[in-house]
Amino acid sequence: MIRDDIKAAQIAAMKAGDKDTTATTRLIQAAIKNRDIEARTGKAPTDDDALVVEVLQKMVKQRRESIEMYEKGGRQELADAERAEVVVIERFLPAQLDEAQTAAAIEAIKAETGASSVKDMGKVMALLKERHGSQLDMTKASAAVKAALT
Structure with a gap:
């Protein structure tokens, strides 16, 4: 399951002292937790990985929009930070169709x-x-x- 992969990556990043990956995996887990809470009121998801992929895709989309806005605003350092988060998030997404x-x-x-x-x-x-x-x-x-x- 993707959740397990994220948790394992977080533990590995913490052990390795990789602060950026640790922070991003924490953001991912928080977003997934929020989605789980939202799902309690509605119909239970049929496939847990589908729910996690949906959350990850939304996170990538938000970050790409932020990158575009930061670049237009001349804030390259913030755009680079968002790009680094996208790289970490995309590690957990299934391979995309070309x-x-x-x-x-x-x-x-x-x-x-x-x-x-x-x-x-x-x-x-x-x-x-x-x-x-x-x-x-x-x-x-x-x-x-x-x-x-x-």
Whole structure:
């Protein structure tokens, strides 16, 4: 499980004296804990790794947005700190599909559902997220689906 990998990485970073990795793994665990608390009120997650991947993807997205804002504001040292956090977080994410694999997955779902126009985008996106959600940045996937359906 990804949770166990994160905990093991935190312990290893603490033993090695790697303060940056230790701090980032603590942030990850706090975000996962918050998500667990939120999930108590709703339906229990069917797959724990899916929940953790969702949290990690959200953290990476937030940091990439921060990097962009820091660079626009001329705060390179803060952007570099965010980049270092992204590197640590991405260690725990499953391998992401490249553009060719993403296009192939979209084409397969298009053929399976008979999708031919942008009206069918919701159907394609739902199946894509169900099958490959942990391996894709859904924002980029959405643009690829839209391009494939126009």
